[in-house]
Amino acid sequence: MTTYAPDARSRRRHNPAETAAAPPTAAPTHEEAPERKRAGEQIALGLFILIPFLALLAAIPWAWGWGLGWHDIVIAVVMYAISGHGVTVGFHRYFTHGSFKAPTWLRVVMAVAGSLAIEGPVIRWVADHRKHHAFSDREGDPHSPWRYGETVPALIKGLWWAHMGWLFDVEQTPRTKYAPDLMKDAAIRRVSSSFPGLVVVSLLLPALVGGLWSMSWWGAVTAFFWGSLVRVALLHHVTWSINSICHALGERPFKSRDKSGNVWWLAVLSMGESWHNLHHADPTCARHGVDRGQVDSSARIIWAFEKLGWARDVRWPRPARLAAKRVAA
Incomplete structure (x- = not known):
């Protein structure tokens, strides 16, 4: 496998092939954000990563005391399931890869649900992930753990980059190149531009439900801690683990041109995404x-959508296709 050279980052930004493929522009567009705006985004991103992560670290000792009730567990699990499947079923399998077709109302619902995970606006998320597949574990991949080489120190550095370091990179994936279909979709553009408001909803809704359910301010506080901060932190790190762990570890029963692997112990929390090799x-x-035995709750939701008549043309696995892709024993 070819590893990234030390100056790969600078070369990647000036890749002639990418430049030639990009649509010509006569003047700067809305995609070329000023440096000050990008710096502000990085600060906000850092806060959204750091604060929930600190909450996650504090969660276990607090749970041993008086800070966790069954209301909090129900709210956190429901919010995790909604926002997580919004990413796995909506952002990933539907918007990025077109694994099935859906009516406009369901597309909007999936885009909103995925936005509640606070992993970025839907169009940016899709553009980044499509670029990842275009260059998977090669130069140009936004978040490959093999970016710096295959030695142990290089892989440790690469795992950090793939897990969360790449989020702070000043480079932006061009949405007009990698998500032109979504850029032309008025409904999805509105959801994408509403991301800041959906972040507020995602963080405050658990507190509102918890406060009304318990009829107390303390119920609102604990629901905010578990249903907002801890839930977001856990979902973030599970999602990022698909980028890092699942491209460094795991079984590889199917042929792929990268190092994607199946990591079984992440399957439930990742809602089936950690079967990453297939x-x-x-x-x-x-x-x-x-x-x-491979649990994939995202696939079950798509199956339910199909049974309800909400999804059509679902790309289910075919035995002959799987056999052709399986590594010979």
Whole structure:
């Protein structure tokens, strides 16, 4: 496998092939954000990563005391399931890869639900992930753990980069190049531009529900801690683990041109995303956990959508296609 050279980052930004493929522009567009705006985004991003992570660290000792009730557990689990499946079913399998077709109302619902995960606006998320697949574990991949090489020190540095370091990179994936379909979609553009407001909703809704459910301010506080801060931190790190851990570890029963692997112990929390080897072998497949015992709740939701008549043309795995992609024993 070819590893990144030390100056790969600068070369990647001036890749002639990418420049030639990008649509010509006569003047700067809304995609070229000023440096001050980008710096502000990085500060805000840092706060959204740091504060929930600190809450996650404090969660265990607090749970041993008086700061966790069954109301909090229910609210946190429901919010995790809604926002998490909004990312896995909506942002990833639907918007990025087109694993099924859906009516406009469901598309908007999935975009809103995924935005509640606070992983960025839907169009930016999709553009980044499509670029990841275009250059997976090669120069140009936004978040490959093999970026710095294959030695142990290089991999440790690369795992940090793939997990969360890449989020602070000043480079922006051009949305007009990697998500032109969504840029032309008025409904999805509105959801994407409403991301700041949806962040507020995601953080305050658990507190509102917790306060009304318990009819107390303390119920609102504990619901905010567990249903907002801890839930966001856990979901973030599970999602980032797909970028880092699942491209460094795991079994590889299917042929792919990268180092994507299946990591079974992340399957439940990642809602089926950690069956990552099959996903990279067959990106448009609606089910990632295709073998016996591989839990994939995202695929079950798509199955339910299909049964309800909300989804059509679902790209379910076909035995012949799987057999062709499976590594020979």
